[in-house]
Amino acid sequence: MPDAPDNRPQVHRRGPDGRMEVGPDWESLIERQIREAIAQGQFDNLPHQGEPLPNDDNPLAGDMALGFHVLKNAGVAPPWIEAAKEAERLLELRDAILAHAASGDAPSGIARKRDRAALEGIVTQANLAIARVNAEAPADSLFRRPASLADALARYNEACRR
Numbered sequence: 001m002p003d004a005p006d007n008r009p010q011v012h013r014r015g016p017d018g019r020m021e022v023g024p025d026w027e028s029l030i031e032r033q034i035r036e037a038i039a040q041g042q043f044d045n046l047p048h049q050g051e052p053l054p055n056d057d058n059p060l061a062g063d064m065a066l067g068f069h070v071l072k073n074a075g076v077a078p079p080w081i082e083a084a085k086e087a088e089r090l091l092e093l094r095d096a097i098l099a100h101a102a103s104g105d106a107p108s109g110i111a112r113k114r115d116r117a118a119l120e121g122i123v124t125q126a127n128l129a130i131a132r133v134n135a136e137a138p139a140d141s142l143f144r145r146p147a148s149l150a151d152a153l154a155r156y157n158e159a160c161r162r
Helices: 026-039 062-073 079-101 109-136 149-161
Strands: 011-014 020-023
Touching: 020 026, 079 109, 079 149, 109 149
Parallel strands: none
Antiparallel strands: 011 020
């Protein structure tokens, strides 16, 4: 293989059309392909054109960034985040029961028993999820306070009296 006049070896590769391409180095071949693609308009109307590309990296992840990336691509979250989501879902159920009791229609005695039992179960499950968050979260700032069953029942009784 003869050298180029500037003593750099020639690089051979197959182009997209199957023809053999020759250039002084890969960089010049790639630069030429980019220039041709720009001339053909292949870079027009790309997403985020003229804007910074979105960066999904968490700057606070540190050594765990790769693990978080793998979990995100798999469609799951770290265990403490999943537990926090579960706790939030359960606390929303608790709030829905309290809001329904405060809506103006006083629940019957049977409905009150059912709602109180549901509140007890929901708050207990939420506290278990909160305990998982507190046990697995990597930082104290992610810890959550347990929900108070007594507070939930007092709020329910107050809503039923109105």
